[in-house]
Each structure stands twice: as structure tokens, then as C-alpha cells.
Amino acid sequence: MKATIGAIAVAIVIIGGAILLVGSESTTTNNEPANNVSIVDGTQIIAIDVKGGYKPRKSVATSGLPTVIQFITNGTYDCSIAVRIPSLSIAKNLPPVGSTRIDIGTPKIGTLRGVCAMGMYSFEIEFGA
Ligand SMILES: [Cu+2]
The missing domain is CATH 2.60.40.420 (Cupredoxins -  blue copper proteins)
Structure with missing residues (x-):
């Protein structure tokens, strides 16, 4: 049971990190002017x-x-x-x-x-x- 909770906690941290990464990426692509x-x-x-x-x-x-x-x-x-x-x-x-x-x-x-x-x-x- 503790192992399951631990695994869920790890999954939440990973998903949260992924959302943060995606969020910051879309922020930079919206940040004009771009380096083009x-x-x-x-x-x-x-x-x-x-x-x-x-x-x-x-x-x-x-x-x-x-x-x-x-x-x-x-x-x-x-x-x-x-x-x-x-x-x-x-x-x-x-x-x-x-x-x-x-x-x-x-x-x-x-x-x-x-x-x-x-x-x-x-x-x-x-x-x-
Ligand atoms: Cu047109």
C-alpha cells in the first residue's frame, strides 16, 4: 500500500513537471519577437x-x-x-x-x-x- 502511494506520488510529480515544461514552452513560443x-x-x-x-x-x-x-x-x-x-x-x-x-x-x-x-x-x- 505504501509502495502504491509512493508510486502515485512519483507519477504526480512527473506529470506536474511535464505540464510545467509544456507550459513554459508555449510561453516562449508566444513571446514575440522570435529569433528568426x-x-x-x-x-x-x-x-x-x-x-x-x-x-x-x-x-x-x-x-x-x-x-x-x-x-x-x-x-x-x-x-x-x-x-x-x-x-x-x-x-x-x-x-x-x-x-x-x-x-x-x-x-x-x-x-x-x-x-x-x-x-x-x-x-x-x-x-x-
Ligand atoms: Cu487570407
Whole structure:
């Protein structure tokens, strides 16, 4: 009987720990901006996952660097594959699966907004100094 209670207590601690881990993980994924910006050979790459919207919704990047947005689709069949960046007159239909780079030149300080063709999903990239 004592052994059973002990086993139950251990199980509760393990389950509790697992819930805490899952909880903290979802907190960090919700904590935007995410770490999705890298610089490779002088080109700034902003990676955005496309599926039922754009993730992260908000990116923070650096102005004054040659920049591409890398849109990553993976079984994406919703309208977020039809991406638009109105201020740059960019309209691109992404493949359902793949990695598509869009050159956005050398951004100035400010916020760039993108939307799906229907305007229901959006993302923004803040270019700082
Ligand atoms: Cu849409």
C-alpha cells in the first residue's frame, strides 16, 4: 500500500513537471519577437513560417542591410500562400511546400507589413537602427 502511494506520488510529480515544461514552452513560443533573423554572407534573412497565417507575426530586424524574406511553406493550402507586401508592390504565390526567398532590397528604419491576398492574415517586420 505504501509502495502504491509512493508510486502515485512519483507519477504526480512527473506529470506536474511535464505540464510545467509544456507550459513554459508555449510561453516562449508566444513571446514575440522570435529569433528568426540571421545574417549570412552580409545578407539578412528573415524566416517566416506560412501556414494558417504567418509566424512570427512580428519580427525585429536591422535596417540598412540587403535583406530577403524567406517564406517557408509546409503543406500550406490556405490563402496565406498568396502573400502581399503592398508598400513594395510585392505579390507572390508561394508553393504549398518549399522555401521561397523574396528580395526586399535594403530596408530603411520603419515597419514593413505583409498580408495574405484576402487581408485576413498579416505579419510585420520592424527594422531598427
Ligand atoms: Cu487570407
